[in-house]
Every structure is written in C-alpha cells, then in structure tokens.
Amino acid sequence: MARLGDAGPSMQGLVLALRDITADLGFEHCSYVLRQPLPIAQPAIHWGSTYPQAWLDRYMERNYLELDPLVQRALASDLPVVWSDRSIDRLPEFWEEARSFGINHGWAVSSHGRDRGVGLLTVARRNEPVSAHELEQNEMRLLWLAHSMHGMASLLPGVAQALLEPLSLREREVLLWSAAGKTADEIGLILAISSRTVTFHINRCIAKLGAANKTEAVAKALVLGLL
C-alpha cells in the first residue's frame, strides 16, 4: 500500500542502500548511473547519487553527464578507473570543480548488460587516495556491487525497456539476415520463400518494434537482444 509521498522503488532509493555498503568500504559518496540503449539517438539515463547537492546541481547545470571523462570512459571500456587529484588527463576545470566539493579520490566500475545498457558505479572520498592494497581487496566487491545494481536498476519501473509484442521465429530470422546486409531477394533464396514474403515479415517487425524503417527495426532488435 503506497502512502502519500511514497514514490515507490527508485534509483535514488537503490543508491541510498548502496551508500550503506560503500561506506563500509571507506567511501563517503557513491553514485550509480544507468544508460539504457533506447531511444537510440538519445539514450535514456537514470541515476542516483549521494554526492553533495551543490555539486549535483552544478553537474546538471553544466551538462557534465555529456562531458564527464569518467562517463566517457565507462562507455568506451570495461575496465575500472581509479582517479586522484593528480591523475587529471582531460578537462582540468571539471576535476578542479569536483575537488572544490571534496571529491578528491575515487573509483569507478562499469557494467554492461545483455541489452546494451551501461551502468557506472562510482565511489569517492575527500582524504585518502585509493591504495594498491585497497584495490586488490575491494575490486571484486565493487564489480559485484556494480553488477547487482545493474540488475536491480533494470527492473525499476520506468527503466525497463521490453517489447510489448514478441517477434515470431520467422520474423527474427528475416530480421537477422537483414542485419547481415541481405536484401529481400537474397533472404528469400536463403529461406526458400518469395521475396514478397520476406518483405511481409520485415514489415511486421517494423510495426511490432515501432520503428520507422528496416534500419531502425534492426537497430532496436539488436539493442533489445532479440537477434
């Protein structure tokens, strides 16, 4: 029974729970950002954070989500990143600002789900640099946390991205060969059906996926893990 003002499960709620765990690992702040793959041109982003409110305001105001070197790194690699106030490679003004809010030393781990969703877990603190011993001790835990957060966040209302009407076997086949660059004629030969029927199935895919054309249908099916 939801009470007045009870927003239900949310990313922020998850992150508040996460904080209790990361605090035991010796970090003051933590955040989790999940970028879902759709819509393709402007992916949906969900996040929660326990960083200082003033820093968050600043972060949103200057659209740092698009610029943050950490986020860029997470999208481009599977490897964890540790940063300190000396390890500044790009955007020095960004790091200076972060420092001014007491975010001096941190650690970020990314996770990738089967739906191409990308998650980024970050923890940070003011004083102690992240030691080599700490890295070895906690890397596994952080990976585990990132993985768990990813799984839970993907289930949150408003975050899940599933297909209403599932594709039939034939539809998946036809779309798969389309993704492989085959024309309707070629697919007809491969599947031993007329090219007209191939077109028919592709059109059903386009409709079911809510796509504008074959290319978008293939892209959506790929990121939804249907192929």
Place this chain on the structure above:
Amino acid sequence: MARLGDAGPSMQGLVLALRDITADLGFEHCSYVLRQPLPIAQPAIHWGSTYPQAWLDRYMERNYLELDPLVQRALASDLPVVWSDRSIDRLPEFWEEARSFGINHGWAVSSHGRDRGVGLLTVARRNEPVSAHELEQNEMRLLWLAHSMHGMASLLPGVAQALLEPLSLREREVLLWSAAGKTADEIGLILAISSRTVTFHINRCIAKLGAANKTEAVAKALVLGLL
C-alpha cells in the same frame, strides 16, 4: 620467442589457468565460451574446456552448443545458474548424457562486454551439490573470474573484432541518426547539411565497415560499440 609447437596464447591456455583457480573452489571441471557478435548471422564462437574429452567430442558431434540449455540461458539473461541432477527443465537426454560423464552438479555465470560479446563460465563436479553457503561464498569470485576471462579472451589473437579504419565524428553522427530510423533528408535537416552529404557519409561508413548496405553498417557499428 615462440618455440616449435608453441601456439601462443589461446583460449585453451586461459582455461587451463582458470582450472587451477576453480579447483581451489572445489570443482573438477571448468570451461569458458565466448561468443563474439560478428558476423551477425553466424557469430564467432571461441572456447576452452577441461571437461572430459569424450564428453567434448559428443558435445561437438551433436552440435550441443546450439542446444545446451545453459548456453541459451546465458544468452538470454544476466543471472547465474546452478544446476544439479534434479533440476532438469528441458532436454532431459542432454542432462542424462552429461551425468554419464560425471557432470552432475555445476554452476554457470555469464558476462556481457560492451561489444555485445557474451561469455559463459561454467564449473562442474561429480559428487557434491552446490550448497547455499557455497553460493554465497563464491558468487562474487565466479563473477570476477567470468569478467576477467572475458577481458583476457577478448584480447586473444583471432578473437578481437575491431575496426581497421575508425569512423569520423560526422560518420558516427549520420549513422546514429540512421539507426534511429531517419532518412537522409531528415538527417540533412537535423545536421543542417544537404541530404546528398548525408548519403556521402553513409557510403563511407558502409565502405569502412565492410557492409553491404546501410542496414548492415548500422548493425555492425552497434555491435562494435561505435554508436
């Protein structure tokens, strides 16, 4: 200095190293399977295993890679799977055969990389079922192992799938909007260039990606993580 008969780093070599670790966790056998996303219609599969040779022969002979419920599960979900001789939901003849080779109890963890590569780490043994305590104790380690194997295996010669010639900024932009279902005309409006120029960039993408048409170019770029 490679010696005669030295095949260099290989998946089987990685798995042999993995065995030393999983043996400490109490499992006789282990395997790792990595499915790379390209080619789209017939993804490349690389694997190594310490399961009994007779079982492997049987496995390959009957094309179990396509049928194995564990593999199906790994491709469809992010969750780990534990199986015992009683937890048979599909393909009973498959599980019976596995048991006949002493593969009674096992555990599988999947991992997903940013390039849509899917890895599956399995460990198994003959006698002891996997206990709840063991699950709690080792889930983190197995996830870590799967993640590490994924990273290392992706670097093996013959496994890595990278693009020779990188896409320019404009090319990525144009391809992204194509993936979002926009026509050349629409993209021209969005980017404030002529539709002819949009076509020009798309053609370069098609050439660089070695694709047959726009649809395949988008699909390849997506699975390569270029968008």
Place this chain on the structure above:
DNA sequence: GATGTAACTGTCATTTCTTACAGGGCGCCG
C-alpha cells in the same frame, strides 16, 4: 607552400525499400 583529411555538394541511372491493396493454407485450441 604542399599535403592530407574531413566535410561538403551536385546529377543521374539503377536497385531496393516501403506501403497500399487482396487474399490462401496450416495447425492449435476452446
């Protein structure tokens, strides 16, 4: 100044896709 790269624009012929129309056959299930 020369070189190279990225971005940009045009026309034209051909191929492919997209969308609309109108159906038949098959198997499953209530």
Place this chain on the structure above:
DNA sequence: CGGCGCCCTGTAAGAAATGACAGTTACATC
C-alpha cells in the same frame, strides 16, 4: 466448428537508397 496466430504470395506506385561520375572549401600539419 470457429477463431486465432503464423506463414505464405501476388500487383503496383511512390519513396528512398545505392553507386558512380565530378568537383569545392576549411583546417591542421609538415
């Protein structure tokens, strides 16, 4: 048996993509 889902096929017109031709402009580097 009727309904439903899936699979299959045809025609035709208009929209879009493809491929090959031939260029200009801007910018960074050497």
